[in-house]
Amino acid sequence: MAGELASQFTPILYALGIGVMAGIPSLILSRLLSPRKRYNPVKFLPMECGQMPTGEGRSHFMMQYYAYILMFVVFDVLSIFLYAWGASLLAIPKEATLPMMGFLAIMFASMAYALYLSGRKGIW
């Protein structure tokens, strides 16, 4: 049974393999066909619109909307939980939806509070 379930997914692995098999030969062919001129080191500098780049590309970055990332981590999981209920809605009794409404109420309240906090200036 478990093996049967897992074998449902084999076409996805095939497709991943096909994607790789389409990608690698095209890069190799491109490497064979294209000119390779390496006399000018300026050519390999990172693109900065013609200016000489200063500093590292991978520097510390200010994540201005960091609060939304924290919210995503929580609410993405919560919204996926709803699928477990949604897929079996037609099979479960009506009373079983009541706890789900409670779950949604908690989710809404917390989401509203999180959005209120993330909209406040000065604390982030």
Add this chain to the structure above:
Amino acid sequence: MATAPKDFRFGNFVGSLVWLIFWIIVIVSLVGLPLIFIIFFYIPLPYSNGEVITPYLFLSMIVDPTRTAPIIKFIIHTDFFRAAVFPGFAFAAMIAATTIYVERKFLAKMQLRTGPLYAGKIEGILQLIADGFKLISKEIIAPSGADKPIFWTTPIIFVATAAALTVLIPVAPGWVGADLDVGLLAIFAILGFFPLIALLFSWSCNSKYPFIGGLRALHQMIAFEIPFILSALSIVLLSGSLNLTDIVESQYSFWFFIIAPLSAFVFYISSLAELERVPFDLPEAESEIVAGWLTETSGMIYGLIQLGTYLKLYVLAALFVILFLGGWMGPQIFPQEIIPGYTGEKIYNATVINGIFWFTIKTFGMIMLILLPRGINPRIRIDILLHTGWYKLIVLAFINMFIVLAMIYGGVITPGGLQ
């Protein structure tokens, strides 16, 4: 321009051709044919009219057109064919290629330009092939300080991930690469990889514009992933299944678009954002950050990422059709038999052909709808984008979910009525 070099001799040219043909014959007979026989020794061979098809019989049947039907039938029902050719990669890549051409012409017409015109006699129809040759013959420049292994492998991973999405799309009854019980969740799961790939690529470049673009891709994903997931929830409530084939079949009597128009709107807007298309093309905003996370891509790396992007476009348009527009459902317009009175092995199936026809028509309509905003909309600001995603779309998706729930519990729609 292409001119013959000075020391060109026709005899040498013919000689090189003969030499090439000689080597092809040698390699085919010494390596190719034994390889075919070894492969056929290991794969399970099909039966035809009570006899096992051996390699010898297989080759003779391929040559004889009247006997190829069982072989074709065997091949088109293998998992590999489905993943690689028909509902999977090749079909999606063909649609993606058509989309690129159609998009260029369509946008050009909207902006009173002509678009591709010279490659090919008619309306620049060979432009895509010309672009392909151009991309493959350009030098790939990895910027100095780039993380080379990641830089070279991420475009391939991007294409492979997009190809993995295409097998999950059912195009006709029974015609799907991977018929999963959790098909919808699998699509969401695989779609979640794309911003990570974008961020990984942009990090590997050691350049500032790609890094800004990658971070923007991440923000965009987190703003629109939740409305995207919630908008499909009302469809799951209506059909009671996560299997995409079941979802299409539960729309036998009416399309879910009629009941869940708000969800369809939210799904459409969030798929624009997932695809990084105008007005949500902040990760590759040309006028702000050069080309966003694609700044350091050149040559075939850019080509691969474009291929993956358009495969993704096809998948999201097809997903919209499956969830809201009834998938392959449509009036039967193909005749039941092409050749009346033919009794041999049949490949043609009127229902399947009809399904593919309607699915392709609807998907193309949806692709055009996704392309449309690029001609008419400006780009939106990132704080407005986050605000739209978090405040408006989530609320709209929940409103439609409650409407659907009320209709189910109010007895307007019953599980029996859905069939």
